[in-house]
Amino acid sequence: MPKITYITADGSRTEVDAPNGSTVMENAIKNMVPGIEAECGGACACATCHVYVDEAWAAKTGSPDPMEEDMLDFAYDVQPTSRLSCQIKVSDELDGLVVRIPERQA
Numbered sequence: 001m002p003k004i005t006y007i008t009a010d011g012s013r014t015e016v017d018a019p020n021g022s023t024v025m026e027n028a029i030k031n032m033v034p035g036i037e038a039e040c041g042g043a044c045a046c047a048t049c050h051v052y053v054d055e056a057w058a059a060k061t062g063s064p065d066p067m068e069e070d071m072l073d074f075a076y077d078v079q080p081t082s083r084l085s086c087q088i089k090v091s092d093e094l095d096g097l098v099v100r101i102p103e104r105q106a
Contacts, residue, residue, distance in 0.1 A: 001020075003097075005099070006028060007098065008035050014033050016030075022089075025038050026042065030037075030072050036049050045069055046071065047072060047073075049085040050075040051083055052079055052100040053083050054097070054099065058081045070085055072084065076102050
């Protein structure tokens with residue numbers, strides 16, 4: 001099962017085992033990772049699951065589609081590797097993924 005490491009703004013780390021086919025957001029909620037609010041439940045209708053994908057993983061997670069880009073306009077402190085964690089599907093290729101959580105959500 002792929003592992004994902006979540007790093008909060010204060011540097012706390014949470015590593016979780018994530019089933020293939022789930023999303024990075026679903027695993028954060030299931031494991032009570034602080035800083036991921038996911039108010040829309042993963043419908044890509046808010047920006048409260050915003051994360052920064054570690055630079056080493058940016059190519060593997062891909063770029064946001066147009067709908068996600070529109071929602072990122074509402075996110076706090078958007079950076080080049082910003083993604084909505086509800087839009088990142090877990091696969092074996094993402095084993096070891098590292099994401100950072102902004103100091104607050106929009």
